[in-house]
Amino acid sequence: MRLPEFSFHEPLTLDQAFATIKKNNGNARFLAGGTDLVPLMKFGLETPSMIVSLKKIEGLKGIAEDNGYAMIGALTTLREIISSTVISGKLPALSEAAMAVAAPPVWNVATLGGNIRQQTRCVYYNQSRAWRLEKEPCFKAGGNVCHAVPRGKKCFSVYCGDIAPALIALDAAATISGMAGPAEVRLIDLFSNDGLSPFTLEKNTIITGIKIPVPGAASRSGYAKLRVRSAIDYPLVSAAASVALDKDSIITGVKLALSAVGPAPVAIDLNGVLVGVRIDTADFTALKDVLPKKTQIADNLALPGSYRRKMLSVIAKKAIMKAAERAAEKETI
Ligand SMILES: Cc1cc2nc3c(=O)[nH]c(=O)nc-3n(C[C@H](O)[C@H](O)[C@H](O)COP(=O)(O)OP(=O)(O)OC[C@H]3O[C@@H](n4cnc5c(N)ncnc54)[C@H](O)[C@@H]3O)c2cc1C
Ligand code: SF4
Structure with missing residues (x-):
């Protein structure tokens, strides 16, 4: 090609x-x-x-800790993020999410900004020209049908970025620069939830960096991902969690964000579900009902939508438990 x-x-x-x-x-x-x-x-x-x-x-690369924030340039490679001890120690979900992207050769060149701003994906669209010519053009290709959701009226192509959910669970903001000057935008607000045009950014806006509040000792994060081949594949669903525990291991705060569940990552408020209980007695069964309702999973990635919906609570629990175990370790140090 x-x-x-x-x-x-x-x-x-x-x-x-x-x-x-x-x-x-x-x-x-x-x-x-x-x-x-x-x-x-x-x-x-x-x-x-x-x-x-x-x-x-100049000035779009590098990782620094400043005044309670981790500042990461948008052109910083995933390899640099993975190698940073500040990130693996204090923002482990970001480290894990970067490590979950593709495979090590890709980490050497792929950047943080490019990962966030990647296009949505769909098995009926991310194909060669010859393959696509066999089918009527879908909405994303300028046509009037959706092959993934046959009576659908919009595009359900999937945002499959690994890093955005970690940044959302960590309360990050993006610094941006465009024709109208610089600005700061919460990570979740970068996404439009529209498969045809997945970002809210004005045309020709550059993401210059990411700003993440460094959490206190009682709060830590984790990332978990479902994929077919762990050596290379995009997520089929993924979850990032940030969990705060008190000295008795009672959950005082939890933030959860999902990816590969629709045209945008999704932030889920679990404070009414999990806060106030000890982590070792927490009941995760409510996640099975809560999570699928917040998503727009269709049959347009490598595994059936029904299976991906079932796996949501499993992957979310995994991310929450990783975060909680790390927070508990910090409490006892
Ligand atoms: C085999 C393979 C497997 C992959 N697996 C995964 C995976 O598992 N998970 C995953 O998340 N991704 C995956 N990817 C996608 C991609 O490698 C990563 O998302 C990567 O981090 C993209 O970064 P990049 O710097 O290469 O972006 P680029 O390709 O350079 O850019 C991507 C998009 O972002 C825009 N852009 C780039 N930087 C900026 C900026 N600073 N401001 C504004 N716009 C910008 C570009 O214009 C372009 O539209 C995979 C790719 C391949 C080839
Ligand atoms: S979800 Fe539908 S409209 Fe969107 S890319 Fe896939 S087939 Fe095309």
């Missing part, structure tokens, strides 16, 4: 990047590691007239 033609630009500053896009007035895409964008271009699913590489722009 060959790449289509496009112009290529390597600005050195954010201002240069925006000026380049304005001057060329093209259909631009930003390039970070390219591990999501380039395959989509080869499949003819992304057809930008210009590529603006972010790799030479």
Whole structure:
């Protein structure tokens, strides 16, 4: 599969990047590691007239702890995130989520910003041109049907990012920069929940970094993922949890976020379900009813939707227990 033609630009500053896009007035895409964008271009699913590489722009890389926050540049690679002891020690869900992405060779080039801003996926859409020509174009391809939900009126393509749910459970915000200047947006608010256009960001907005409040000792996080081949695959459902315990192991706060459950990650409020009970006596059965109702799981990934719905509570419990065990360890130190 060959790449289509496009112009290529390597600005050195954010201002240069925006000026380049304005001057060329093209259909631009930003390039970070390219591990999501380039395959989509080869499949003819992304057809930008210009590529603006972010790799030479100063100040978009690195991990620092400052005034109670972990600050991570959007161009930081997953390998750098995985190697950071600040992240593995204090924000373990983020470390685990980065490690769950694809496979080690991908970690060397794939970036945090690119992971968050990756496109939604669907087995009826993420296919070669020849495969797609055999079927009527679906909504996402500019047509009027959905092959995944035959009487559906919208696109149910799935946001399969591993890292966004971890950041949502950790209360993170994204710093962004666009034609209108810089801003800060809660991670969950980046997502539109629309499979056709999954992000709320204005066109040509750059995610410059992520800001995460560093939790106190009593709160820790965990990530769990269902996939067919643990060596490479995208999530079929995944969950990130952040759990706070008091000195008697009673849950004082829990945040849960899910991915691969619809066109956007979903934040679930479990405070009424799990807070106030000891972690070793907590009853997780309510999750079986609560979680599927919050999702839009269809039959459009590698395993049936019915199975993915059943596995939601299993994966969520796994993430919560990982977080709670880590929080309990910190309590006893
Ligand atoms: C075999 C394979 C398996 C994979 N498995 C997984 C998986 O299990 N889990 C998972 O989450 N992902 C997976 N991916 C997808 C991808 O590798 C990761 O999401 C990766 O982190 C994307 O980062 P990148 O820097 O390569 O993004 P790119 O491909 O460079 O960019 C992705 C998108 O984000 C935009 N973008 C990039 N950086 C910014 C920025 N700073 N601001 C605004 N927009 C930006 C680009 O324009 C593009 O639209 C897989 C990919 C492959 C090829
Ligand atoms: S969910 Fe439906 S409309 Fe969306 S990509 Fe899949 S088949 Fe197309």
